[in-house]
Each structure stands twice: as structure tokens, then as C-alpha cells.
Amino acid sequence: xxxxGFWLMLSLAFALALLSGCQKAAENANIMAPAxxxxxxxxxxxAIETELLRIENDWPRVVREKDVEAVKRIEADDAIFLYPDxxxxxxxTDVKDMETGALSADSWxxxxxxxxxxxxxxxxxxxxxxxxxxxxxxxxxxxxxxxxQYRFIDTFARRNGEWKLVAGASTPIREPGxxxxxxxxxxxxxxxAMRPSPEMxxxxxTRPSPPIRIVPPPRVRVSPAVRPTP
Numbered sequence: 001x002x003x004x005g006f007w008l009m010l011s012l013a014f015a016l017a018l019l020s021g022c023q024k025a026a027e028n029a030n031i032m033a034p035a036x037x038x039x040x041x042x043x044x045x046x047a048i049e050t051e052l053l054r055i056e057n058d059w060p061r062v063v064r065e066k067d068v069e070a071v072k073r074i075e076a077d078d079a080i081f082l083y084p085d086x087x088x089x090x091x092x093t094d095v096k097d098m099e100t101g102a103l104s105a106d107s108w109x110x111x112x113x114x115x116x117x118x119x120x121x122x123x124x125x126x127x128x129x130x131x132x133x134x135x136x137x138x139x140x141x142x143x144x145x146x147x148x149q150y151r152f153i154d155t156f157a158r159r160n161g162e163w164k165l166v167a168g169a170s171t172p173i174r175e176p177g178x179x180x181x182x183x184x185x186x187x188x189x190x191x192x193a194m195r196p197s198p199e200m201x202x203x204x205x206t207r208p209s210p211p212i213r214i215v216p217p218p219r220v221r222v223s224p225a226v227r228p229t230p
Contacts, residue, residue, distance in 0.1 A: 041120065043117065043119065043120045045117045048115065048120075048123055049117065052115050052125050052156055052163060053113060055074060055156075055165075056110070056113060056125055058070070060108065062098075063103065066101055067098070068095060068099055071091075071094050071095055071098050072091075072095060074164065074165050076157070076164040076165060077091060078091075078166070079091045079094075079165055079167060079168075081093075081094070081168045082168070082170075083170065084150065084170055084171050084172050101137075102136060102137040103136055103137075104135045105134035105135065105147075106132050106133035107130075107132045108130070108132070108134065109129065109130045109132075110127050110128065110129045110130075111127065111128050111130075112126075112127050112128040113125060113126075121159075122155075122156070122157050122158070123155075123156050124153055124154065124155050124156070125153070125154045125156065126151070126152065126154075127152060128150070128151055128152075128173070129149070129151075129152060129170075130148075130149050130150075131146055131150070132147055134146035134147045134148075148172055148173070149172065149173040151170065151171055151173055152168065152169065152170035152171075153168065153169055153170075154167070
């Protein structure tokens with residue numbers, strides 16, 4: 001009996017040692033195993049491009065029909081816009097212009113549209129616009145000419161599953177060697193109230209005129225195939 005007990009104790013000790021060694025080997029294997037690489041996120045670039053081009057090309061209808069609700073839906077509440085004359089606008093400005101019909105043109109064409117996808121929730125669209133016989137009505141009832149060619153860039157962000165226009169900027173295209181004509185579109189720099197007197201000293205009553213937005217915001221894009229009626 002003593003002998004059998006001795007072998008039984010020895011067998012148990014061996015089994016415990018073997019089990020302990022297996023556990024340590026498993027722990028070491030887990031430590032040495034390389035961490036799993038993160039899953040690469042798939043971005044549906046084609047779908048993003050299609051949606052943003054649809055939004056840009058819908059602006060002719062929005063302007064023609066004065067679709068205020070479309071402006072409210074597409075533009076973010078914190079959107080900011082930089083106009084060619086250096087003034088800054090926002091969603092409130094755009095909604096007001098749409099409600100009052102301050103913007104008009106015989107034709108407003110866009111071309112060279114290109115979407116650059118920055119991620120699954122961010123992208124920019126740039127393009128070229130040509131405005132013919134464009135008019136912008138000022139608060140005092142007067143209208144200014146906004147005809148010309150422009151380059152623009154719009155920034156979009158996807159928020160809660162919907163693409164929103166969060167920023168935009170546009171600039172006039174200057175022809176090489178072109179000089180300003182006497183009848184050039186008004187701007188803050190060319191305002192009569194800001195010209196110096198012949199003695200090159202400012203008149204005591206001279207005050208700079210308020211900034212005048214001489215070109216439409218980048219929100220209005222009209223595709224070549226869709227033109228608003230005069």
C-alpha cells in the first residue's frame with residue numbers, strides 16, 4: 001500500500017507540473033503573438049461623388065424655383081462663405097437672398113466639376129461658373145452687375161448621415177493682361193466715397209461705403225444643361 005501511494009503521489013506531482021508548463025507556454029504564446037491589424041475602412045468614393053454632384057447640379061432648380069427649404073436642408077447651420085469681394089456670408093444670408101429673389105441671371109453655367117473625397121464623411125467640390133447678365137439686388141432696391149467667370153470650391157461634411165455644405169469660396173477669373181474698364185463692377189475699393197480728394201487728403205465727411213457683395217455666393221451653381229429663364 002505504501003508503495004502504491006508513493007507512485008500515486010508521484011503521478012499527481014508530474015501531472016501538476018505538466019499542466020503548469022502548458023499554461024505558461026500558452027501565456028507566452030499570447031504575449032509573443034502580433035496584435036491584429038485594424039480593419040481598413042472601405043470608402044464608397046463613387047457613391048460620394050454621385051451624391052455631391054447631384055447636390056451641386058440641383059442648384060439651378062433651387063434658384064429658379066426659389067426653393068428656400070432646399071437651402072435650409074443642404075447648408076449647415078454653421079456654414080460660412082467667402083465671396084470674391086472679400087465679404088463673408090452665412091446660411092442666414094443665403095436663405096434671405098433666396099426668399100427675396102435678390103439673385104437673377106439670363107444664364108448661369110458651371111463646368112469642370114471635380115469631387116475630391118477626403119474621407120467617408122468629408123469632401124470638396126471645385127468647378128468653374130459663367131454668369132451672363134447676372135444681377136444682384138441690394139437692400140436699397142438698386143441692382144449691380146455680377147456677370148463674369150469664377151472659380152469656386154465648396155466643402156461638404158456628412159452629419160447624421162446627410163451631406164451638408166459647411167463652407168464655400170469663389171474668386172473671379174482674370175484674363176491675362178486684362179485691365180479694369182471705366183465701367184467695371186463696383187467694389188468697396190472702387191466706391192466713390194473712398195476715393196481721395198485732388199489734394200490726396202480725405203474729406204472730413206468721407207466715410208467708407210458699406211461692403212457690397214458684387215458676386216453671388218458659391219451656393220448657386222447652374223449646370224450647362226439647365227438654365228433659369230430671364
